[in-house]
Structure formats: C-alpha cells, structure tokens
Amino acid sequence: MSEISLEQRVETLEKQLRELKDQRKDCLSMVVFSNDLDKILAALIISVGAAAMDTEVRLFFTFWAISALRDKNKKIKGKDMKSRMFGSMLPHGTEQLKLSKMNMEGIGRDMIRGLMKEKNVTSPEELLSTAAELGVKINICEMSMDLMGFKKEEMIDYPDLSYCGVATFLADAGESSIQLFI
Amino acid sequence: MMTEDLTNIKVDKSVDARGTSCPGPLLAAKKAIGEIENGQVMEVLSADEGTRRDIPKWCTKKGYEYLGTLEEAGYYKIFLRK
Numbered sequence: 001m002s003e004i005s006l007e008q009r010v011e012t013l014e015k016q017l018r019e020l021k022d023q024r025k026d027c028l029s030m031v032v033f034s035n036d037l038d039k040i041l042a043a044l045i046i047s048v049g050a051a052a053m054d055t056e057v058r059l060f061f062t063f064w065a066i067s068a069l070r071d072k073n074k075k076i077k078g079k080d081m082k083s084r085m086f087g088s089m090l091p092h093g094t095e096q097l098k099l100s101k102m103n104m105e106g107i108g109r110d111m112i113r114g115l116m117k118e119k120n121v122t123s124p125e126e127l128l129s130t131a132a133e134l135g136v137k138i139n140i141c142e143m144s145m146d147l148m149g150f151k152k153e154e155m156i157d158y159p160d161l162s163y164c165g166v167a168t169f170l171a172d173a174g175e176s177s178i179q180l181f182i
Numbered sequence: 183m184m185t186e187d188l189t190n191i192k193v194d195k196s197v198d199a200r201g202t203s204c205p206g207p208l209l210a211a212k213k214a215i216g217e218i219e220n221g222q223v224m225e226v227l228s229a230d231e232g233t234r235r236d237i238p239k240w241c242t243k244k245g246y247e248y249l250g251t252l253e254e255a256g257y258y259k260i261f262l263r264k
Binding site: 045048049052053054119120121122130 | 201202203204205206208209211212240243244
C-alpha cells in the first residue's frame with residue numbers, strides 16, 4: 001500500500017506536466033536539407049502555414065538546400081576552381097530546382113510548374129516572399145556554405161537571414177514544439 | 183450551429199479565397215481577422231476541401247469560435263466568430 005494519496009500523486013503529475021509544457025515554445029524548427037523542387041515546396045508551404053497560424057518558424061538550411069537560396073543575378077568573383085565547379089553544377093535559386101522524381105531533363109519540372117499555375121498553387125518564389133513578410137527566420141549552415149564554396153554575397157536578399165552552426169539549430173529545436181527534417 | 187442559422191447570419195467580413203490553394207485561404211483569413219473586432223463574424227470562401235478542415239483547427243488554436251460551413255456550388259462558406 002502506498003502512503004501517498006492519489007490526490008497528491010495527481011497533483012505532482014500535473015505540476016510535472018505544466019513544467020513540460022512550459023519548456024516548449026509554439027515554434028517550428030525545420031532542417032531544410034534537400035534542394036529538390038518538391039521538397040522545398042513542401043518545406044515552404046509548411047513554414048508559411050505555420051506562420052499563418054502564428055507559430056514562430058525557424059528554418060535551418062543546410063547542405064544541398066542552400067543552393068535554393070542563391071540569387072541567380074548575383075555573380076561572384078574570386079572563387080577557387082572547385083568552388084566554381086560546385087557553383088555551376090548546383091541550382092542558382094528556387095527557379096532552377098529540379099523535381100526529385102519524374103524530372104525528365106526538366107520536362108517534368110516544367111509540367112509541374114504549369115500545373116501549379118493552373119491549380120493556383122503558390123510558387124516557391126512567392127512562398128519565400130510571403131515567408132519573409134510573415135517573419136519566418138532563415139539560418140544557413142556556415143559549414144555547408146564553406147564546404148560548397150558558396151559566398152554570403154551570392155545569397156538572396158531576405159530580411160531575417162543569418163549564418164550559424166549546428167548548436168544554434170539544436171538549441172532552437174530543443175525549445176520548439178515541432179521539429180521537422182526535409 | 184444549425185445550417186438555417188448560418189444562412190441568415192450577419193457577416194461582418196467576407197474573405198474570398200477561391201482563387202488560391204493551401205496555404206492561401208489560411209493566409210487570407212489570418213490577414214482579414216485583424217480587420218474585425220472581437221465578437222464579429224467572418225466568412226471565408228474557399229473552393230479547397232482542405233480549408234474546410236484547416237479553418238476549424240486554426241480557430242481552436244487562436245481561440246476563435248468556429249460556427250460551421252455551408253456548401254455552395256463549387257465552394258464552401260466557412261463561418262467563424264472572433
């Protein structure tokens with residue numbers, strides 16, 4: 001027989017539950033890893049949807065996904081040969097992203113883009129500007145930038161864009177109520 | 183709320199989001215809700231089946247009162263009270 005009454009145990013549990021709830025913010029932390037058009041689209045729709053529901057959104061762009069944030073009109077000089085090679089083979093911004101399936105040398109991508117217009121699905125370009133308006137934060141992995149030879153000067157103009165390391169993502173994700181990897 | 187009540191309800195703000203897909207209607211609703219006072223009624227018009235399910239969830243989260251949905255020809259009228 002337990003000496004602690006049921007009432008006391010419930011009270012303790014409720015207190016612990018309150019503490020647990022308090023630790024999590026109404027915040028979405030997402031790792032955006034892929035630079036596939038379809039996956040970037042999903043990441044942006046979820047982000048804009050969350051922001052529309054007044055959830056704070058922090059995106060951590062790493063590896064391939066960083067190429068989706070390049071500005072095709074910004075030309076960078078002074079890169080070494082390997083960086084130039086990487087740079088030329090990867091997309092310059094969302095307009096150049098490929099589909100993860102059925103891309104068919106760009107035919108599939110063009111078809112999807114056409115269908116999206118037909119069915120009023122917002123393009124990644126528009127979603128990015130809406131995300132900016134709604135205050136979605138973008139953090140870019142500094143190590144990946146360095147690895148692929150990307151320069152900060154070739155990234156898009158986005159109001160809340162900064163560079164960070166994995167610890168920032170982990171700290172953000174740790175206090176967020178939703179964490180995703182795309 | 184009964185369907186009869188919804189057809190006669192006084193709407194303070196109408197948001198026509200029939201030209202957009204997810205998350206367009208939700209965004210339109212979020213923008214418009216700031217333009218009405220607490221207690222006022224807003225309707226969201228959407229051709230999107232998903233929005234019909236999304237708006238009540240948004241209402242729950244934001245503490246608005248979801249009043250119900252009317253099915254019109256080719257679109258939905260979704261009602262809520264701020």
